[in-house]
Amino acid sequence: MPQLLSLSRAARLVGVTRSKIQKKIQNGELSTFEGKLQVTELLRAYPETQIDDTHMLERVKQIKAAATFTSSREHESALPSQDVLIARLIKLGKELVEVKSAFNRQSELLDTINNKLAEFGDDSLHQWLSTEIQRSPKLEPAAQLLANDTVLRIIAAQVKVIPSGHDFFVEGKDSILEAALRAGLAVNYGCENGNCGACKARIVSGEVQTIRNHDYVFTDLEKQMNYQLLCSCTAITDLTIEAAEAHNPEDIPLQQVDTKVKKLEQLNEDLFLLRLQTPRTKTLRFLAGQYATLQFDNTEIQAFIASCPCDGRNLEFHLSCKFKKNLKLNQIVKLEAPHGDFVLQEDLKRPALFITDDKGFPPIKSLIEHVIASDNETINHLYWITNDETEPYQHNLCRSWVDALDDLKYTRTQTINQIVTDYPDLSNFEVYIAGSDDLISAAAKVLTNKYHIAKLRGEK
């Protein structure tokens, strides 16, 4: 039986993103077996892998951290709780006992064959087999890679979601829900503390452990079908779960949340950054690229959310400086969201172009950070259109994305015609445009294919 690894696990072991592995499979450089990778095949494609280098296990995490500048959701902790670690070690111990028993049976069989050959007088074969059996085993690269995989399985469990096929890792002290949101999945949830039942999902295979008591009461049928609350348990082993995910704006209800101002920071002459925090028990559900209505100090505005849904309770907005005087730290801002349909086409299978100017960057930032969090590196090119001599106000952030992601290009240009020169045929691209009316009308003149436009009612 070949040793098989899921694509996500393989990516972690060789220190690349999952989309890099997928590309190699598409290009025929790597072949799969039942949708998984053989360890030997992985080593053939990545012969330079430094098996003993434990830094490689952190590489994918670093890519995301460098690209988003955030540690995303709160209370991040490197290691699972003691209870979870013990449960995982017990589970792996049982597997080890099974492997050891199988190995012992094979050894006994080899000895028996060897003795039989001696009995039948086949000296040359008997001699050869004796030498092979006695050869001291050395640790092969494949075995070393599997040893690293075992360490990964103690630190993190992989969860596959059906029917979508998405997968993610549960790390540290995260609940399954926290890990899913951190990975950019739009799974259903509500209270996040075990009351509402909105996050319930069926555990199809694998073992979970409850990490917090919950008030929600399962029906007998739900118990029989092995339903669990994703906000109240974590994964002990790799899991397959059946869970609903939001795919379209209509899948998420309109929510009203009282948030608090946590940060006010000047971005440039015209814009400031507003960071709001939702209450611990009421995280806002939204899709990247959507906007919110904000009410504060007799003012009501609509603004795109500039952060990724994976940032949990922290919501970022880039607002006109004229509103700054109406806001102060810890002030309550009433928020109604989500609105709008400027969201990614499901799973972004095609390469994407993002076109923005200073006015449209917030939803583009949210989309790109979401793509990064969901390990879906199909972003091809980000264009920032500006006539200004000075750098765009989040120029350094865009450059850091380029440093972190091999496949992303970033161009600051004065005219949208540059895009048509670079890409005369855009028929294979998803094109997302967010910006001023001038940018949108310039795009309408030069782009002949269908594209997605960020539309907002009211103040940008």
Ligand code: FES
């Ligand atoms: S989100 Fe309400 S019970 Fe889990």
